Amino acid sequence: MKPTLIHSVVIASLGLAAPLALGESMPPTAEEQKALTPKAVLDDLMAGNARYVAETPEASDVSDRIDAGTKGQWPMAYVLSCVDSRVPVEQVFDQGIGDVFVGRVAGNIESTEQLGSMEFATAAAGSKLIFVLGHEACGAVKGACDGVKLGNLTDLLAEIQPAVDGVTGVEGDRSSKNKEFVDAVIEKNVQKTIADIRERSEVIADLEKKGSVMIVGGIYSLETGKVTLLESDK
Template sequence: MKYSNLAIAAALLTSSIAFAEEAKVAPTAETQKSLTPESVMADLMAGNKDYVAGKSIDPNIEVRREAGTAGQFPKAYILSCVDSRVPVEQVFNQGIGDLFVGRVAGNIETDEQLGSMEFAAVVGGVKVIMVLGHEACGAVKGACDHVKMGNLTTLLDQITPAIDKVEGHEDDRSSKNEEFVADVVEKNVVLTVDDIRERSKVLADLEKEGKIKIVGGVYSLHTGAVTLQE
């Protein structure tokens, strides 16, 4: 049976209203329990689609802030770079209590981040762990240029494996080559996801059991879109 354009539009409007109403409600233990890794991924990507389109759903800040005093029941942990141009909650159109957000330059999996992710998954109940890299990452550029500066040196060294695995660009493997930097950003996300599985048996086992999903994505500074990485 074919639906008319009017019927389709009505269905989309109903769905949008339902999503908007749901966004006003603070997450609870019951709503968190009903989530699956697949439903959370769908919610995050739908939120990102709205963000790209300039649609922002007010998550009722006052109600959510008050509800948060009784506990937290987030749906995902996002490991992001510290870059100020990547407002993680806004990128996925999420509100207070929806996300754990970990930040470190270059979105690498430090011991502290891994411990935080394990807490988020085992105790916090999240269904998704996402590594979120971004376009024109300054940490990646610094690693490509072999920058040496205090403690930053050790941090950037952890991005070197991604640089080494990117082939080609023999004419220019520096930060001046935007395509090379973009390739390293993507490879760094993929390797970080792999490292999380390798370095955390806790998270790897939860993923094998289907209780969580570990994924990677890259954020575009130009469009605001998140592209998932395989």
């Protein structure tokens, strides 16, 4: 987490002037995490993505972060991403050790295990944001579009099938050969995952209603590195 943002939030909450930026970023402390709002966390992730795209990451001393981690962890967000090796979550948002929880599964779908992890991150560990991150050319989505059957992957792709079936208004072939169709399913799948989180986790849904947690979705561009936020229905 970036000290400029964290300390500005903490200082602002005390009615004091914001300090000068420090030389390097450090993970949030318990006090700093508590002072953050979900919107401030989202803004920080998107600012980090802008730095990633511009190839201007903030300075961060790994050894200092490792040492800070021995004292505890207070991450500000939980990012649910695909396993795709081309989507390095921490780098994409210019975050370091201790800044964010990351859960990865092919197709960025929810599961009992992911929901339990999210509930730990938010209700127990104090994170303020759940970010469901899809990406262009997702192999899992393409597999679902094509009806692929392969061992345990079959059951995983079945979780994406409702997103495939839910896409309307796209002309042409309803398979991975049609990029427009695949892109639409990728977006629909992120929206489905968000809806499933709200439906299957009373803990998270309650935190969201209270304004303690925000759930958002976005799509990562393999070509540009940019994350585009999806419109929220909340």
